[in-house]
Amino acid sequence: MLKNVRIALAVLALGLLIWAGYLGLVWAPADREMGDVQRIMYVHVPAMEMALLAMTLNFLCCVTYLFRPSWSMDSLAEAFAEVGLFFGGFGLVLGSIWGKPTWGTYWTWDPRLTSMAIGLVSYAGYLTLRRLVDDAERRAVWSAVVGIIIAVDVPIIYYSVRWWRSLHQMQSSPATVDPAMVRALRWNFLAFFALFVVFVMARYAIALARRRQEVTPPPLVLERAS
Amino acid sequence: MTPPVAPGLLWTAWILVRKDLLLEWRSRARANALVFFSLSTLLLFSFALGPDTTFLKRAAGGTLWLAILLASVLALGESFRVEQENGALDGLRLAPADARALFLAKALANTALLVLVGAVLLPVLLALASVSPTLGLGRLAGVLVLGCLAISAPGTVYSAISSHARSRDVLLPLLLFPLLIPTVVAAAKATSLVFEGDPMLQFGSWLGLLAGFNVVYWSLGFALFPRVVED
């Protein structure tokens, strides 16, 4: 049953993506100042939103795991971390592609981009830790602890970078959007969210299967004592 | 055979801090190595950043805290090596010593070592970058202590975790450095304000930021460390 739910959702997500792509590329009007380059916003912004969503959900799973440990919570935390890293990673690349024509540089110390970049390196560390610890229980507890510390740290990074950067120039506010653009953005958001759910479900299944395989209790029957 | 009254949390932490400091004193060869290591990193930064003294003067705060950060990775990694030798950490857990007291003790001992490293680095830095503490030594010391505290708290949690994992020498910095970016930003900023003067009176706010980090990391460490040590 679960399998065809996931396939149906995947097909829906694909359809949404194509429809949102059409809206972003063709239907939405070009921006007055930035012209067509502004269309990159329709993929960059939803990607960053998904990354933030994934990080928040990972934090919630980590906290829940510490109070009520269960393999599903542990696997869910792992799924959110990886999917968040994925969305954040290519979201940042989109941000720098957008930055080149608009600001002339691939990277500006914009607090949002900077704190996301640091967050991604932290979650890369989180995933590396998960691979470097063999014992399933210890890995689950320690990655929960690390997940909590990182999640607390990302907002701190955002504010300290903003404070650190505000010494130079003001943070760039997103371009003014008219209703048609908002509609395109919302459809793209929906498409990205559908893909987010599909990816998390798939990655969760992978993680849970690994945990099950690691933690299967031994068969009751005793071998012949040697 | 119930044992007589066991010491409270803070008293246990005090016993363990004395033990850690005694251990550091006994193996001071390691502490010396750490100090000379950070001196050489300081020199390295100065040479790498070029002979132009005006730039070095501006970058003095940053180089100091980068050197301390690199030294902290070594100090933190070492701090749990001694606990793993002969399973001493299990011995403490079985004593029983409250894991939170263990955290306080370890974090304070690491802070002391880092402050020592910082104290040795400072005069050398003042000479190298030809800077002087215009806002006074007291503030400089305040930044140093608060910065080292903010490094040691999460560092102790992460070094306890990575001391059990494989390839721990890579894992500790990988986990720690992204986390310490706000701390290093605040500490380096506050330090360079001390060196170059503080026209817009921002020193207080940066110090406040640093103090805020300490509150966050110490409470997080205090709450989460037992989960790291207990299986």
Added chain:
Amino acid sequence: MNASVFLATQTGRIQGGWSYVWTAYGLTWTAFALYGLSLWLRRPRQEP
């Protein structure tokens, strides 16, 4: 009248933005495809 004048002076838009747009969207779709593929390759053999 002045609106169009205003618009005219504003037409200093960035020309040739489409190359950036196509790279961005191309990257997005390939990223989704590759990640979907990697998830499919790593899928657990028998469905739980």
Added chain:
Amino acid sequence: MTLREGCAATRNTTGRALRAFCAPSLLDVSNALEFHDVSKRYGRTWALARLSFVLPEGGSLLLTGHNGSGKTTLLRLLATLFRPTTGRVLLFGKDAVTERETLRPRIALLGHSTFLYEDLSARENCVLLARLLGRPAGEADALLERLGLGARAHEAVRTFSAGMKKRLAIVRLLLKRPALALLDEPFGELDPAGIAEMEEHVRGLSRAGATVVLATHQVEHGQTLCTERLHLASGRAPPA
């Protein structure tokens, strides 16, 4: 489900309140140790598999089995250092995971690792433990003296031989005056005189009413000391 198990089994706060309410006499804990279908896993391998046994208080258990049969894992579970992957461990009627803080003062483990700091002296190691237990340092000195380590009490443990480190570990064990003494291969690294002395210590512990679990593959020594026996083969207790 007897009343005692009922009380012990309920984990939530009402359970704790219920347990506090039950008069201790009702709960005369007959069993010091209880293993209920306990398994422990490291990575891919099962160190202990579906093990269940009971040891009455004051009893002493000889744990035998070849290396890697799970003896050390079992002792570390009893010492509340580990959490079982499945099943439950009860010590003196209390769950070894949720109530380890209250159990640990009464448990002592003489393991492969000696829990000693190499850079500290013998006395400093013992005084550290004494302070953590809230005991006067003099008690540690007396025990050091009694076990013939008085002369070298101020030398760093690094300079000690394996036999002397084992002796120092015994001092730490005796210092706790444990209600549950867990001995993992206590006869290793000891010369014949040391083994005789160790046997005397085990008898002393039993006489003092402590429950003793002694794991060894040198069965001949443990034979005379223990009332019960459990043989482990690759993590399981094959039917006797």
